[in-house]
Amino acid sequence: MHKKQVSVFIPDSFLSETSDLKLKTYKVGVIGRVLAVFNVNMIVIYKDLSQKDDKFVEDSDFMADVLGYMNTPQYLRKRAYPIKSELKHVGILPPLRTPHHPTDADVKVGEFRPGFTVKRNKKGTFVDIGMNGKENLAFCKEQLSVNKVFSFRITKVAKEIIVTPDEPNDVYWGYETLSTHKSLKNSLKLVNPDFVVETTRYADTINSIFNEFEEKLDSADKLAIVFGGPYSSITEELDGFSWDLIKVNTVPSQGTETVRTEEAVLATLSIVNMLLNSS
Amino acid sequence: MHKKQVSVFIPDSFLSETSDLKLKTYKVGVIGRVLAVFNVNMIVIYKDLSQKDDKFVEDSDFMADVLGYMNTPQYLRKRAYPIKSELKHVGILPPLRTPHHPTDADVKVGEFRPGFTVKRNKKGTFVDIGMNGKENLAFCKEQLSVNKVFSFRITKVAKEIIVTPDEPNDVYWGYETLSTHKSLKNSLKLVNPDFVVETTRYADTINSIFNEFEEKLDSADKLAIVFGGPYSSITEELDGFSWDLIKVNTVPSQGTETVRTEEAVLATLSIVNMLLNSS
Numbered sequence: 001m002h003k004k005q006v007s008v009f010i011p012d013s014f015l016s017e018t019s020d021l022k023l024k025t026y027k028v029g030v031i032g033r034v035l036a037v038f039n040v041n042m043i044v045i046y047k048d049l050s051q052k053d054d055k056f057v058e059d060s061d062f063m064a065d066v067l068g069y070m071n072t073p074q075y076l077r078k079r080a081y082p083i084k085s086e087l088k089h090v091g092i093l094p095p096l097r098t099p100h101h102p103t104d105a106d107v108k109v110g111e112f113r114p115g116f117t118v119k120r121n122k123k124g125t126f127v128d129i130g131m132n133g134k135e136n137l138a139f140c141k142e143q144l145s146v147n148k149v150f151s152f153r154i155t156k157v158a159k160e161i162i163v164t165p166d167e168p169n170d171v172y173w174g175y176e177t178l179s180t181h182k183s184l185k186n187s188l189k190l191v192n193p194d195f196v197v198e199t200t201r202y203a204d205t206i207n208s209i210f211n212e213f214e215e216k217l218d219s220a221d222k223l224a225i226v227f228g229g230p231y232s233s234i235t236e237e238l239d240g241f242s243w244d245l246i247k248v249n250t251v252p253s254q255g256t257e258t259v260r261t262e263e264a265v266l267a268t269l270s271i272v273n274m275l276l277n278s279s
Numbered sequence: 280m281h282k283k284q285v286s287v288f289i290p291d292s293f294l295s296e297t298s299d300l301k302l303k304t305y306k307v308g309v310i311g312r313v314l315a316v317f318n319v320n321m322i323v324i325y326k327d328l329s330q331k332d333d334k335f336v337e338d339s340d341f342m343a344d345v346l347g348y349m350n351t352p353q354y355l356r357k358r359a360y361p362i363k364s365e366l367k368h369v370g371i372l373p374p375l376r377t378p379h380h381p382t383d384a385d386v387k388v389g390e391f392r393p394g395f396t397v398k399r400n401k402k403g404t405f406v407d408i409g410m411n412g413k414e415n416l417a418f419c420k421e422q423l424s425v426n427k428v429f430s431f432r433i434t435k436v437a438k439e440i441i442v443t444p445d446e447p448n449d450v451y452w453g454y455e456t457l458s459t460h461k462s463l464k465n466s467l468k469l470v471n472p473d474f475v476v477e478t479t480r481y482a483d484t485i486n487s488i489f490n491e492f493e494e495k496l497d498s499a500d501k502l503a504i505v506f507g508g509p510y511s512s513i514t515e516e517l518d519g520f521s522w523d524l525i526k527v528n529t530v531p532s533q534g535t536e537t538v539r540t541e542e543a544v545l546a547t548l549s550i551v552n553m554l555l556n557s558s
Binding site: 002017020022023026030033034036037038039092094096097098172205206207208210250251252253254255256257258259260263266267268269270271273274275277278 | 373535
């Protein structure tokens with residue numbers, strides 16, 4: 001697995017062509033799957049400035065909820081996501097089946113697991129790491145904020161299971177989700193990438209700038225890949241900031257008049273993933 | 280646009296994890312879109328031999344119906360697809376917006392259009408090419424089989440509109456759909472490709488055989504790209520036939536335990552499309 005930080009930016013107008021809640025849920029599920037398939041570290045939902053003020057605030061938060069839900073292991077979902085009507089179709093979401101979603105209820109020393117901080121006392125925090133039995137909690141000797149999901153390493157398995165906050169660095173450990181309600185430019189500033197890939201059909205095709213693209217990817221540490229929405233390509237000017245910018249058309253000779261955001265995300269990540277794995 | 284014939288093969292078990300008809304329809308719609316985005320000429324649904332006899336015969340025909348429906352221009356859909364309950368959710372299918380789906384009701388000499396053969400007499404065939412007015416038919420001076428969609432070129436625009444069977448060769452003109460109910464091997468024999476790309480996570484990664492892959496693509500004329508289904512990778516042995524075969528993993532370092540067929544199709548076509556456009 002490559003060691004770069006990869007983030008993907010999509011607009012809050014992503015769901016605007018879909019009114020059916022089940023299909024909206026499914027469409028976001030497609031994005032969640034793609035992030036995990038290609039080891040993406042962060043998904044950022046920015047505000048599409050081409051649309052009327054605050055039109056998609058709710059959609060943006062809905063997308064963040066669904067993506068967060070998918071990224072949460074099965075055993076923590078009920079604790080982390082209390083029932084709400086917008087999430088009533090989450091049952092149709094495909095599982096990620098990533099290493100950070102362990103399916104085994106037995107724990108071993110050295111193993112990593114996401115856990116939910118249930119309660120805290122002076123000595124530390126009780127954590128649900130998905131062991132058999134609802135009240136079977138592990139203990140962390142640090143005072144953590146409660147009602148949150150963190151990642152832990154299991155340090156002792158005895159009568160009491162002891163865990164410490166930690167994350168592995170050799171396997172994919174899921175993605176973070178940000179719903180910024182800010183412009184793309186300001187959302188990028190929050191993440192602070194050193195290299196931004198702007199995907200647009202109006203740029204040079206990937207095949208015509210292949211070597212340049214590969215070299216730039218190679219030297220980047222924090223990569224951001226940004227996509228337009230159903231209404232238009234990216235309308236903001238992203239040149240002239242702290243990051244290096246390349247504009248690229250990753251779908252040369254497209255057979256259709258438009259390429260949908262989810263299609264562009266998968267098509268682009270497929271090529272980027274190939275390149276990141278060849279260096 | 281490149282001049283190669285590209286066909287994609289997916290198993291009839293493709294929908295087996297989905298029971299909801301609306302989601303089944305949507306999932307097939309994702310495939311239809313991807314075919315058009317990447318200028319694919321043919322989609323073949325083969326029989327997944329890893330599953331019990333004839334388990335997915337209906338799904339296979341359903342997929343063919345939905346894909347055929349999507350490939351049919353709006354103005355011919357009612358004629359070509361009489362109402363059936365399996366197709367009740369076709370309203371959610373995203374439009375292809377390809378050149379073979381003209382939205383203009385005015386016709387010009389030299390223009391190409393799909394048409395539906397409505398009736399025939401001794402002099403020729405009356406064809407619906409989507410002009411204003413339901414009974415406003417064009418005439419073709421050939422006796423064609425009726426109740427079928429063919430492609431036509433408009434040769435005369437006067438009181439009568441005259442058309443002749445023809446297809447353009449410089450724009451993408453949609454895909455053919457085959458539901459074979461046969462094994463992958465026998466389905467491939469029907470199409471008779473000269474180069475077969477077998478996608479499987481157990482093969483060398485695309486980045487490690489990039490140059491070899493590019494050269495083979497380059498010299499192929501009829502390319503077939505074959506995918507496994509939800510139950511397993513491809514189980515049939517495809518080596519030793521008239522075609523050249525390469526096995527390749529197009530999703531190196533996948534973050535998830537499995538890659539879904541629709542994800543693999545998009546990821547693979549993205550890379551193949553880039554390579555076909557660079558030669």
